[in-house]
Structure formats: structure tokens, C-alpha cells
């Protein structure tokens with residue numbers, strides 16, 4: 001009796017959890033204390049700046065893609081370095097939510113969110129396409145290449161990068177001009193790989209699944225534009241050199 005009741009409850013709960021999470025759904029119902037991977041995956045889809053309908057994945061990969069989005073968008077802050085400019089001003093329709101500006105315009109709610117774009121107009125058309133400079137080092141484009149591989153890396157190569165900081169992309173394509181921007185270093189200098197190193201295999205593979213599912217995109221700031229004070233058109237300037245357009249605001253809103 002007790003057992004069938006708990007099965008019924010679980011079914012009811014999973015209906016709530018597996019349904020799309022809208023702001024109308026109470027935060028409590030989506031926010032399972034258990035923190036199990038199904039609820040993390042659902043939250044991942046709800047907060048992805050690229051809506052679930054625009055992500056490319058197969059049914060069997062669904063949970064991995066959702067979990068990957070949760071790690072990328074709620075924990076790993078990959079977008080903080082790899083999307084640039086990360087946010088657009090209010091009203092710019094290339095963004096994830098034109099009605100919202102960058103999150104620094106007003107105070108976001110302290111309530112648990114079930115939808116990221118409620119508080120930010122993410123630069124969706126350049127999402128994770130790289131271009132931001134950290135001194136002479138430029139963040140890479142993590143979106144799928146012509147073969148569908150994120151940053152041109154296979155899953156095994158990607159896991160190795162995240163564990164060891166080895167610059168596998170530049171080892172594979174040394175003539176890529178982005179590799180010459182910074183000095184030669186034995187391992188990636190800016191990427192927080194010593195922290196990402198601590199993830200489990202299936203979590204790193206989930207990140208890879210999400211990166212494989214997002215749309216390909218080009219960076220606003222290119223290698224020719226360079227890095228302020230270091231290279232390219234911006235070499236002798238303190239500011240970025242890329243052309244100021246609606247979806248590539250220059251100067252960038254607060255990042």
C-alpha cells in the first residue's frame with residue numbers, strides 16, 4: 001500500500017518535473033531537494049540561452065544535453081569568458097530576451113529562477129563563439145565546426161583538454177592564427193581547467209553533448225581585430241577594435 005502510494009507520488013512528481021518548466025510552475029515543484037540528474041537536466045534546458053527547440057540532439061542524448069547546459073550555464077560560467085559581448089542592451093532582438101537588458105541594469109530576483117532569460121538579454125547569436133581577450137590570450141570558439149565538433153575537438157580530446165589543460169586545438173591546427181596571439185605556454189593559461197579537472201567523465205561528456213547541440217556561430221571580435229594593447233587592429237589601443245553593431249555592441253555592456 002505504502003509502496004504503491006510512493007510510486008504514484010513519484011509518477012505525479014516526474015510529470016511535473018518532465019514537463020517544460022515555465023515561470024508559472026512554482027519554484028518548489030521544479031526544485032527537487034534530491035538534486036537528481038533528471039531535475040538538473042530539466043533546469044539546464046530551462047536556463048539555456050539557446051532555447052531547447054533550437055538545440056540539435058537525439059532523444060537518447062537528451063539527459064546529457066540538459067545536464068551539460070546546467071553545468072555550462074549554472075556552474076561552469078563558460079559563457080562568461082567564451083561569449084563576447086555576453087549580454088545585449090534591452091530591445092536588441094538578437095538576444096535571448098529582448099525585454100531584459102544586461103543583468104547589471106537592475107537587481108535580479110533572489111528567488112530560485114526557472115528561466116535564465118528572465119534576467120538577461122544574452123547575446124544568443126554569438127553564444128560561446130569566443131573572442132574575448134585576457135591579456136594576449138583570446139577565448140576560443142566552442143560552437144560546432146563544419147563537422148559538428150565543438151572547437152574541432154572529438155569527445156575524447158575535449159575530456160583531455162578539460163583534465164590536463166593541453167592546448168589540443170593548437171597542436172592539431174598550429175597554423176590557426178588564434179594560436180599565435182599569446183606566447184607559447186606548456187598548458188592553457190586562462191581556462192580554469194585545474195577546477196574542471198575535478199568533474200567526472202559523464203559530466204565532462206555532458207558538457208560536450210551540450211556544446212555539440214548549440215548552433216554554430218562566429219565571434220564578434222576576430223583574430224584580425226586582435227586583443228587591446230597586444231595584437232591586431234587593437235594593438236595600440238586600450239579598447240576592442242571590432243565594428244560596433246546591434247549584436248556586437250562595442251564598447252560591450254558590463255560582462
Ligand code: HEC
Pocket residue numbers: 071072076077078079080081082134137138139140142151153158161166167168169170188189190191192196207
Ligand atoms: C576564465 C575564463 C574562462 C572560462 C570560465 C572558461 N574558459 Fe575555456 N578558454 C578560455 C581561454 C582564454 C581559452 C584560450 C586558451 C587559454 O586559456 O590560454 C580557452 C580555451 C578553451 C578550449 C580550447 C582548448 C584547446 O586548445 O583545445 C576549450 C575546449 C574550452 N576553453 C572550453 C571551456 C568550457 C567547456 C568552459 C566551461 C566549463 C570554459 N572553457 C570556461 C577561457 C575560459
